[in-house]
Amino acid sequence: MINIILADDHNLVRNGIKALLDREPLCKIVGEADDGATVLALLKQGIIADIVLTDISMQGMGGLELVESLKTSHPEIKSVVLSVHDNEQYVTKAFRMGAIGYLLKSIGADELIFAIKHISQNNQYVSSQLSTKFLDRLLTIPDQIPNLSKRGIEFSEKELEILSLIADGYTNQEIADKTYSGKRTIEGYRQGLIDKTGARNTAALVRFAMANGIIN
Numbered sequence: 001m002i003n004i005i006l007a008d009d010h011n012l013v014r015n016g017i018k019a020l021l022d023r024e025p026l027c028k029i030v031g032e033a034d035d036g037a038t039v040l041a042l043l044k045q046g047i048i049a050d051i052v053l054t055d056i057s058m059q060g061m062g063g064l065e066l067v068e069s070l071k072t073s074h075p076e077i078k079s080v081v082l083s084v085h086d087n088e089q090y091v092t093k094a095f096r097m098g099a100i101g102y103l104l105k106s107i108g109a110d111e112l113i114f115a116i117k118h119i120s121q122n123n124q125y126v127s128s129q130l131s132t133k134f135l136d137r138l139l140t141i142p143d144q145i146p147n148l149s150k151r152g153i154e155f156s157e158k159e160l161e162i163l164s165l166i167a168d169g170y171t172n173q174e175i176a177d178k179t180y181s182g183k184r185t186i187e188g189y190r191q192g193l194i195d196k197t198g199a200r201n202t203a204a205l206v207r208f209a210m211a212n213g214i215i216n
Contacts (some may be wrong), residue, residue, distance in 0.1 A: 002120045006029040007039050007054035020109045025198045034059030049077055050120060056083045064097055071098030078119055086130060101125040164215050167206045
């Protein structure tokens, strides 16, 4: 059984969540509160909880303050934020203050149940909508060109030849055929060039080389 305390200062929201969780045999609502201080009072009275599911914005002690307090006073309890705020700063702050999960109030019933079961096994969880949003943002961030110049970095004639072929889009095997070398040799050259320039990957290596005039 997963014992849960709900903390939200909107009765309608709290009742809706309770109704969803009451349908799940493994979940049991052992307490309800409209602010963080009431949650702490319930625990002081002897209520045993595995998870505290809390909103962020509440009158009196808010959710993040509650999460931070629970981390110190009841580290065995897993704090989960359930909020309308989908800002990355809120998510980051919640986890830094001790939360193990962050869910949006728009979450579906099935995912809510899944998240609670997942979190009850001491696993972190971020609602799928947030995960997709953050991943989409990460994918739009271009790889940064290493903050290096070609000054102080020397390239052999062979390295320059291979770098030029890499920039032209040839595979390791194709470069090996063109330079009469082994594929593993070319793989070694490619990795060596990445290490030498501090590039994150081949694409960043090519951008570095072009930005510094090493290749055209």
